[in-house]
Amino acid sequence: MFLDEAKIEVAGGDGGAGCVSWRREKYVPKGGPDGGNGGQGGNVVIRADSNTDTLSDFSSRKKFEADKGAFGRGTNSAGKAAPEYILLVPPGTSITQIADDGTEVAVLADLSQHGDQIIVAYGGRGGYGNAHFVSSTRQRPDFAELGEPGERKKIKLELKLVADVGIIGFPSVGKSTLISVISSARPKIAAYEFTTLIPNLGVVFAADRSYVVCDLPGLIEGASEGKGLGDKFLKHIERCGVLLHLLDISRALEEGNEVNVDKLIADYKAIRKELIAYSPTLAEKKELVLLNKIDLINSDTTALVKKLKKAKIDIFMGISAAARLNTDDLIMKLLPVVLKEREKREKIVEEKDQKNAEELPVLKPQLQSEKMGAFKLTQKQDGTVMITGKRLEQFTKMTNFNVHGGLQRFRDVIDRVGVSKAIRHARGKEGFEEALVYIGGIRVDEYL
Numbered sequence: 001m002f003l004d005e006a007k008i009e010v011a012g013g014d015g016g017a018g019c020v021s022w023r024r025e026k027y028v029p030k031g032g033p034d035g036g037n038g039g040q041g042g043n044v045v046i047r048a049d050s051n052t053d054t055l056s057d058f059s060s061r062k063k064f065e066a067d068k069g070a071f072g073r074g075t076n077s078a079g080k081a082a083p084e085y086i087l088l089v090p091p092g093t094s095i096t097q098i099a100d101d102g103t104e105v106a107v108l109a110d111l112s113q114h115g116d117q118i119i120v121a122y123g124g125r126g127g128y129g130n131a132h133f134v135s136s137t138r139q140r141p142d143f144a145e146l147g148e149p150g151e152r153k154k155i156k157l158e159l160k161l162v163a164d165v166g167i168i169g170f171p172s173v174g175k176s177t178l179i180s181v182i183s184s185a186r187p188k189i190a191a192y193e194f195t196t197l198i199p200n201l202g203v204v205f206a207a208d209r210s211y212v213v214c215d216l217p218g219l220i221e222g223a224s225e226g227k228g229l230g231d232k233f234l235k236h237i238e239r240c241g242v243l244l245h246l247l248d249i250s251r252a253l254e255e256g257n258e259v260n261v262d263k264l265i266a267d268y269k270a271i272r273k274e275l276i277a278y279s280p281t282l283a284e285k286k287e288l289v290l291l292n293k294i295d296l297i298n299s300d301t302t303a304l305v306k307k308l309k310k311a312k313i314d315i316f317m318g319i320s321a322a323a324r325l326n327t328d329d330l331i332m333k334l335l336p337v338v339l340k341e342r343e344k345r346e347k348i349v350e351e352k353d354q355k356n357a358e359e360l361p362v363l364k365p366q367l368q369s370e371k372m373g374a375f376k377l378t379q380k381q382d383g384t385v386m387i388t389g390k391r392l393e394q395f396t397k398m399t400n401f402n403v404h405g406g407l408q409r410f411r412d413v414i415d416r417v418g419v420s421k422a423i424r425h426a427r428g429k430e431g432f433e434e435a436l437v438y439i440g441g442i443r444v445d446e447y448l
């Protein structure tokens with residue numbers, strides 16, 4: 001399967017709960033409060049790494065969750081923060097947040113360079129332990145906060161795949177056959193010319209790496225002027241890292257199975273002429289020349305390679321795509337060339353980037369800037385009260401309502417910032433006295 005897009009779910013780790021604990025002192029059975037804070041949950045980080053080639057890691061696994069922070073403990077010991085959970089993607093991957101129905105919410109980042117990274121889901125804050133809540137009016141707090149749930153998000157990863165290798169040559173030289181043998185692409189193959197009408201992409205796996213190969217429609221003389229399938233595909237070839245130029249022995253076979261070397265040289269030169277005529281970029285591109293269909297001459301290419309070398313045509317390898325001769329070898333031998341060209345291209349992108357340095361969108365940590373008093377109240381037809389507000393929702397999620405002190409603190413805070421008053425007002429209308437109240441997703445009317 002060819003994958004350049006993946007939809008996944010990421011979740012920061014939950015914060016660890018704060019601890020309720022009392023000091024042990026001599027002669028005092030229950031000393032002062034010493035419950036420590038919970039640890040911060042782990043962030044989920046996406047990092048561009050040039051040792052990664054595709055998004056195929058994300059085709060089977062869809063959920064990625066960082067570890068939770070550890071609980072706080074007695075003797076004022078804080079729980080350990082959880083480590084970052086790092087997902088590696090190839091440079092060039094863009095990250096978009098999506099809604100449940102798949103619609104795009106916001107572009108989060110474009111990770112263009114090796115090492116670029118972004119936190120896509122923050123871990124939750126650890127809850128405060130009871131020691132934190134000591135004050136002049138509250139000397140023995142019997143409650144602690146719960147850990148904040150980690151941030152959850154659905155995101156789409158997209159990688160615009162630029163082919164590492166472009167297979168070129170005359171029609172019917174075996175370009176599609178080759179890509180079908182070395183990759184999972186399954187293009188149409190046939191004995192007539194111009195079987196391939198649009199480029200096919202395929203991923204080639206070589207050891208623990210992979211690269212993208214592109215099979216192109218056949219070129220003919222005059223292609224640079226729009227003959228055959230026209231110049232739009234030459235434009236496509238311009239973006240490939242390496243050109244794999246296929247020479248077809250069957251085009252030069254004469255009676256008695258003799259190969260007419262001049263015909264092969266003429267074929268080679270004809271294609272080169274089109275590339276040069278089309279653009280300097282194409283002419284300068286790294287090119288490897290393959291002899292295909294060597295099965296027709298019993299695989300012995302020594303004499304032929306020698307003669308071609310005299311004409312300044314270096315044969316990278318002789319293969320038979322259809323008979324799968326030397327094709328596994330080709331996969332491995334292409335890899336270092338591909339990686340080298342990629343490095344060169346990355347440098348070019350880097351230089352361009354420095355010229356028009358664009359600011360990456362920065363994700364704001366969820367714990368800052370939002371005030372508890374910044375909330376919004378909406379009321380449904382049936383009277384249900386819905387309260388939203390980032391900081392207030394976070395606070396509510398972290399409240400342990402099962403303990404008297406926790407409940408008391410919740411009431412104190414919502415009184416102080418005016419939430420209680422707003423709720424009373426909304427429920428004051430006739431018939432709405434018992435209306436349900438939600439802060440974020442949590443039902444709170446029984447705690448008011």
Ligand SMILES: Nc1nc2c(ncn2[C@@H]2O[C@H](COP(=O)(O)OP(=O)(O)OP(=O)(O)O)[C@@H](O)[C@H]2O)c(=O)[nH]1
Pocket residue numbers: 170171172173174175176177178188189190191192193194195196197216217218219292293294295296319320321322323
């Ligand atoms: N004998 C032999 N035939 C081959 C070999 N490779 C491909 N062929 C045959 O050559 C013909 C053309 O193959 P394709 O792979 O469709 O060639 P292409 O270069 O993609 O052709 P276009 O898409 O038309 O440009 C088919 O009949 C293949 O079976 C080979 O190594 N040896």
Ligand SMILES: [Mg+2]
Pocket residue numbers: 175176177187188189195196215216217218
């Ligand atoms: Mg083809």
